Amino acid sequence: MNIIVCIKQVPAKDAPLAIAGNWIKESDIGFEMNEPDSFALEEALRLKEKHGGEVIALSMGPERVKQTIKEALAKGADRAIHIADDNFAQLDPLGSARALAAAIQKEKVDLVLTGLQSDDHGFGQTGVLLAGLLNLPHATIIMQIEVADGKMRLKRELEAGWFQHIECPLPAVLSIQSGINKVRYATLKGIMAAKKKEIATITRESLGVTGEATQKIEKIYVPTKTKRTEYLTGTPKEVAAKLVEKLKFEARVI
């Protein structure tokens, strides 16, 4: 089973964000693998261990994303494709998916996995768009994959604690939800082996994707507060005393 995993590199969870126009200042902050994508990668590796085949990591972004690609290779991906694009943050969801789809189309794959949402743009669209562009069946918010007889039985998460089983033929595109598995750490052996693995770099322009942007992020900003928050300050002991007093006599909830 040949699997492509789409992996986006995003600002680290605790990175202090400095806004610059419609994006952030990228210097001075750390980046990491988008969380659901690490679950998607793990799922791909497990499927490969069970059913054989190859796992290809695919990531679009500037030079910095190579670091995340190397992490994927160290964890066990066989090879990687880097779509180099310094301006990828300006792409709309469709434009971004078109580029990823063009790279996927050059490969023979049985399954494309994405995370269900990126922590930076947070479009939550890429997997579904890839399915549309590649004309493949798809399912999203996946919490379990079982492959048998050339098709998959999936567990899809719904709202409010509900789930649904779905049958899906192969090839297909799945968007993976965080928590589907326990992700592995890269071993030293894996890190060494990754050094010999191939990273094919292609520019986004060379993929020849066309089509106009359908939307534009005009600007980003710190959200305006809708509620008046009363901040309590002091030593932990003082804060605790103030808070208990507020909850008792002002909010009257305890």
Added chain:
Amino acid sequence: MKILVITELRQGKWNNTSFETLVAAQQIAVTTSSTVSALVIGKGVAALAEELAAKNVAEVLLVEHDLLEAYTPDGYCVALKQVIESSKPELVLFPHTYQVRDFAPKLAAMLGKGMIGDCIGYRNEGGKLVFVRQMFQGKTAADVTFAGVAPWFASFQSGAFRSDLLAAHPSGKAAVNKVAVTLNAAQIRTKPLELFKEAKSAVDLTQAPLIVAIGRGIKAPENIPLAQALAKAIGGEIAASRPICDEGWLPMERQIGSSGQTVAPKLYLALGISGAIQHVVGMKGARTIVAINKDANAPIFEIADYGVVGDIFEIMPALTEELQKTKS
């Protein structure tokens, strides 16, 4: 402009966020002198279409087919593409549900269009609609506009509009117009099977008046007893954000948010929770919200009544002690 709202049913009943989106459409229609059409899709849903017709809409589109009885992304995309091509709306609005996430981006793409998903509001800037959505897990908001020509597609986050503001039809009832679609079984590639819930335990957080909720700030399962001691001192239930339940540190029925429980307690104490929208939709109805977080810019403070910028490992024990003191 013609605005089309795609409503959603859940096992034959209204998904309330459909009405929120209808309210958004009614408000946009007022500022842009537009008309609102509402669409019902499924099988045997004519009665629901009649119900919708009593709202302030220009018309209700009724899309029925045997193959639309159960939701499938393929079935919905094939059917709705035909409806959009024939009824020619400029703006197509959806509630941002898990089902909409599953098909709407593709539906838009089949028409060569894009969707602005998960919006929390909009503004009309001199005739140009600006949609507001979150980026960076709620740490920033973004103003997004459509490029190119209609139709445009957008979805609104649950809770972004108040469904109780839904306006009734001024003079009785709008027309219900059936739209025929052609759809065959071979076009539907996935097969939806049964819906189920995982085994449920005794705890019903929706009934708990006081909730102490922990997030990834708790760092390790060894630290959870600190929060449990606090919950005990206050006489509340312990709950958590998704990552805590994903790790198995607390059972899933204690997860608050769009995938978990929606609660509205008297007090919600959020410890080391950043305030991502999928968490917030599950608890923003709480009467009093207290957030304790070491990051002063954490989005959870936007909805907090009381905030403490600090380390939960210092404040949790102090708070537990203070509560025990005042009780005795």
